[in-house]
Amino acid sequence: MKFQGYPRPDGKIGTRNHILILPTVACANETCRIIAENLPEAVSLVNQNGCGEVNVNRKITQTVLSGLAANPNVFGTLMIGLGCELNQIEDMSEIIRSKTNKPLEGLLIQEEGGTLNTINKGLRIAQNLVREASSCQREPFDLSHLTVGIECGGSDSTSGLVANPVAGRLSDLLVDLGGTAMFSETTEIIGAEHLLAERAASPEVSRKIFEIVERREKQLQSVNEDVRSGQPSPGNKEGGLSTIEEKSLGCIHKGGTSPVMEIVEYAENPESKGLVIMDTPGYDVLSVTAKVAGGCQVIIFTTGRGNPIGNPIAPVLKVTANKDTFVKMKDNTDLYFGEVLEGKRSINDVGDDLLEEVILIANGKRTKAEVYGFGFTETVMSRACDYV
Amino acid sequence: MLATGLGLGADSLRIEVVEWVFWHFRAEVFPMDKSMNAILIHNDDNVVTTTELLQAGSVARYQKDEVVVEIVSREEIPKFHKIAVADIEKTKPVYKYGQLIGEALENISKGSHVHDHNIASPKEKS
Structure with missing residues (x-):
């Protein structure tokens, strides 16, 4: 069983062939948007961060942005910064370079002399990247090159009964074929962590499963909050889910029955193949962004209540x-x-049918969210504390 | 099966046990009989999930092993919500998926709607 993907110089395989116009600070968002809107296959995203942030938040910003640039669905990246920001473009460049050797360019608005000059120069650079990308051809690759992210959002009782178990079946099939299935949403494994820990491939992974749950609960306690004040959501409850434990027990079915090979830190790339869990909050736009930054080339999104979100880099397939x-x-x-x-x-x-559909999506078939072009405003990242 | 393939040795048995507990309902419940209007996920559960709106006094019908069990709903139960299949005393555990999903905030009679008005996370209460 194979999919048709774009080989990248770093050895990874893309299911899309995007040029990423990447704002390294919020001040560059509009410039990036205008460039991306004027070129085919170019995508951009709203980055709320990159300045006014302490080190812990800057690291989150850099991990997410570099992960998105390194995602295999991206042919190459044009970074645009302002110039005076905390997240200096040289630092971003170095971090992206440590993850991938794909084409990477950068411009600073203050250096170019304003928006119009930056757009002018940026369009010329990006135009060349688009032309180079368009000469890439899809080739057949084993599913071992595929990392599928599995998200659940707007859950109701049908999610845990059917949609998540179906996604879990896909996860098992993909793992058996040598691929990687990644799910996340640590706050939505609360109450079910013991079941995942028993499936851990090593005592270390088992320990980490309990650790990430405890870490998230403690983080909320530090601001006198409890996860239960935000979970389950009103829609979850209307859909029949009464407690976070009930929601979690349904949620973790997305991971099928395979051993848990690794706990991946937020927005980082997994080192293992097989089933892996990334530590993220349960907020869907954020969790999807983190998994795409972690290298997922396709996202499956199970839902009970329905959800429109997309992602600029990876196709998001909605199932209910x-x-x-x-x-x-x-x-x-x-x-x-x-x-x-x-x-x-x-x-x-x-x-089994879902696996076939995922292969079609990997081969280039567009999801409904993709047809709408959704995702530009839907890349969200965690914050450890307020801006400064 | 996967565990064995990965050569995890002694751990594989544990994983198989969890698999059984976890996936028990797949084989037993689905595909479900069309004449049923509620689903018992695990035999240890004291709630079932409805697959249609139940009016007060109507019958919830679900399968437990090979036997069809019927309970009369004491009140309206929305579609995909839970109905108690046993009396659950105040502070006692509520089970779904064979796992603890909460504790009763009040005495819940068999046939009642089980939701956030009468159950809560165990941690929430402590």
Whole structure:
């Protein structure tokens, strides 16, 4: 079983062939947007950060941005900064270079002399990158080159009953084929961590599963908060989920039954293949961004209530087992798994179909969120504390 | 099976046990019989999930092993919400997926709607 992807000079394989116009600070967002809007296959994103941040937050900014630039779906990156910001473009360049040897360019608005000059020069640079990218051809690769991120958002009871187990079946199939399945959302494993820990591939991984849960709970306690004041959401509750424990027990089905090989730090790349868990909050836009920064080339997004979000770099495939949601939010939802609840098909059968669809998406078929061009405003990153 | 493939030795048994607990409901529950309108995920559970809106006094029908079990709902139960299949005393555990999902905030009678008005996370209360 193979998919058709774009080989990159760093040995990774893309499912898309984007040029990333990357704002290294919020002050460059609009300039990047204008450049990206004027070139095919060029994408950009809203970066709220890059300045006015303490070291711990700057590191988060740099990890996420460099991870996005290094994602295999990106052919090359044009960074645009302002000049005076904390996140200096030379530092960003060095961090991206430590992750990938793909084409990388940079401009500073203060150095170029304003927006118009930067756009002018940026368009010329990006135009060349687009032309170089367009000469790349898709080639067949084993699924061992694929890292699929599995997200659940707007969950209801059907998520834990059907949609997440189907995604879990896909995860198991992909792992058996040598690929990598990554799920995240640490706050949504609270109450189910013991089940994941028992599946840990080593005592170290088992210990880390408990550690990331404790770390997130303590972080919230440090500001006198409890995860339960934000979880489950009103929509989760309307959909029948009463407690975070109930939500979590449904959520972790996304990881199938494979051993947990690694706990990946927020927005970092995994070192292992197989099933891995990234430590992120459960906030969907943030968690998807982190997984894409961690190298996922395709995202599967299970939902009960329905959700429109996308990502500028990776295709986001929406799946649901709730028929009412599928009918009501058909233009946002790619696949319907409700035949399982209707007694027509088994979870494994539907999971087998999902793998086929993921391969089609990897080969270039667009998801509904992708057709809308969604994602530009939907890259969100964690903050350890307020801005300074 | 995966564990064995990875040569994890003694750990593999543990993983198989978890797999069984975890995936028990896949084989047993799905595909579900169309005449059922509620799902029991695990035999240890004291709640089932409805697959349609149940009016007060209507019957929730679910399968436990090969047997069809019927309970009368004491109140309206929204679609995909939980209904108690046993009396649950105040402070006692509520199980779904064979796992603890919360504790009863009040005495919950069999046939009642089980949700955030009458159950809460164990940690939330401590």
